[in-house]
Amino acid sequence: MLNIDCPWCGKRHETEFRYGGEAHIARPEDPAKLEDTEWAEFLFMRTNTKGYFAERWLHSHGCRRWFNVFRNTVTHEIVGSYKMGEKPPKLPKSAGGTK
Amino acid sequence: MAETEFWITPAAAIASAFPDGLTELSPRAQVNLRGDAEDASFMTAVKTATGIDLPETPNKAATGKEFKALWLSPDEWLLVGEGEAATLVQNLEGALKGQHFAVNNLSANRTIFELSGPHCHHALMKSSEVDFHPRVFAPGDCLQTLIAKAQAIVEQVEEDRFHIYVRSSFSRYVGAWLAEALAEYRLAD
Ligand SMILES: [Zn+2]
Numbered sequence: 046m047l048n049i050d051c052p053w054c055g056k057r058h059e060t061e062f063r064y065g066g067e068a069h070i071a072r073p074e075d076p077a078k079l080e081d082t083e084w085a086e087f088l089f090m091r092t093n094t095k096g097y098f099a100e101r102w103l104h105s106h107g108c109r110r111w112f113n114v115f116r117n118t119v120t121h122e123i124v125g126s127y128k129m130g131e132k133p134p135k136l137p138k139s140a141g142g143t144k
Numbered sequence: 145m146a147e148t149e150f151w152i153t154p155a156a157a158i159a160s161a162f163p164d165g166l167t168e169l170s171p172r173a174q175v176n177l178r179g180d181a182e183d184a185s186f187m188t189a190v191k192t193a194t195g196i197d198l199p200e201t202p203n204k205a206a207t208g209k210e211f212k213a214l215w216l217s218p219d220e221w222l223l224v225g226e227g228e229a230a231t232l233v234q235n236l237e238g239a240l241k242g243q244h245f246a247v248n249n250l251s252a253n254r255t256i257f258e259l260s261g262p263h264c265h266h267a268l269m270k271s272s273e274v275d276f277h278p279r280v281f282a283p284g285d286c287l288q289t290l291i292a293k294a295q296a297i298v299e300q301v302e303e304d305r306f307h308i309y310v311r312s313s314f315s316r317y318v319g320a321w322l323a324e325a326l327a328e329y330r331l332a333d
Binding site for chain 2: 053055058109110
């Protein structure tokens, strides 16, 4: 079970959160101008990273804020949490895993 | 309080059999307030209407004259008290006129269980993954979490006294759970 650090509430158990998939996917500026394939790319295509990965989480049973977590999808190591609009934390020097 | 005088919740059906240390409180005003904590005019208007300095530190409660405010999220608080909810809503709407805010009377949304006595920490610890040890969770602290997998607000009102806010439809389940959680300590006393 993960212990996730909500940027507001602090460390809480995984059961209080909901997963939101890959972070930092920018919504297209002008969706009406997109081809269907480009729109599908934005909506559905994700990198499915093995290793260090920036992802969104929602503190659904707590403060109900969305935020980002930088996590290793292989080892479950959590490098850090950060608010929407902030940059992901730097990888530790000792970081293992694959990218 | 006239508005809530005849309200009962599903927990009322089992409340008479609750052990010492567990009661369902009579209904009280609960008003949800949203606004920008970094906007000084918002904070000042709320202070004028309620006497409360809204807590900006997560998971803290602050008291005013008639009502207290529980921190729910960076732009959201729950105002709780024994005064009239309708009057509080009116006062807030008056003081905040022209500003960007939301005030909603949610008094019927949750019922409040009071858990007290020397074993209340233990009953909570059995029911949640949050650390409620006095070392980390003190009077004036409040938080939202799962109690026996049901969403709840937990507030420590004073030493060895907790208020647990649960949605009315979950109240019979959570009430029964807490009663069960306390049962083993009754035997020990
Ligand atoms: Zn939170």
